Amino acid sequence: MPARVDGQDLAIWRAASGQTHVWGDRCPHRGMRLSRGFVRGETLACIYHGWQYGNDGGCTQIPAHPNLVPPKTICATTYACAEYSGVIWVALQTTTQVCRSFPGQAAVRSLAIKASAEKVMEYFSGADTGVVCVGGTNDIALALQPIDATHCTAHALASVSADRKEVSRWLESQRRSIELDLA
Ligand code: FES
Incomplete structure (x- = not known):
């Protein structure tokens, strides 16, 4: 799901395990909106070239280069988030923000x-x-x-x-x- 908080575009997604994630809505490859992507188990796949990103935002797979281990520098922007009573909270500035x-x-x-x-x-x-x-x-x-x-x-x-x-x-x-x- 796309969302905007304080003018910042975000992609909110829930992994198959139920864990929620709030990331910057921009693929590290060519900038496609990650909120247009799709969930593959515990990863989020970008809709443009299919690069997949794991729980920590790091790239886990590049379909065009299936044997390549993606470098750790390829990483989506992640934010601390928490879910209470059906509301997802995100901390854009700090990880200690009270929910x-x-x-x-x-x-x-x-x-x-x-x-x-x-x-x-x-x-x-x-x-x-x-x-x-x-x-x-x-x-x-x-x-x-x-x-x-x-x-x-x-x-x-x-x-x-x-x-x-x-x-x-x-x-x-x-x-x-x-x-x-x-x-
Ligand atoms: S823009 Fe996301 S995989 Fe290419």
Whole structure:
């Protein structure tokens, strides 16, 4: 899956073992987007010339040269990531960035909003952590993914017993209000 965080293009993929990876969305060979590639067991294969990259981002196979052991310098850009309650977190700057867990909550849906993550935080009077805990009967939390200066994506989580359709409609109504606020 392609994704963008703080203007940076990323490729998110899940290996056959279930492990998630977040890499820069650029093949070290000729720059094709790795998010267009396909998963082969524990490797990600680029769609252009089929070069394969393993768990650590290192190239493991070059189909045009099947007997060649690829040099270690051929490596995709990898980032530390973690997955909690159906939300994948990535640390672009550091490997010690704190990730949030959401005990008793599950991911409901993601929605693109035409407003910066900061504006959405302001709208909900949230602290500057990228997560807004909205509360209420459905005990909703929004994890905000900054896309660029004028866009973000809100990933909604709610208690596992919540009515998912109700949460989804609520999120859509909040988006309308936020975008109208900024119009
Ligand atoms: S551009 Fe990716 S394998 Fe050639």
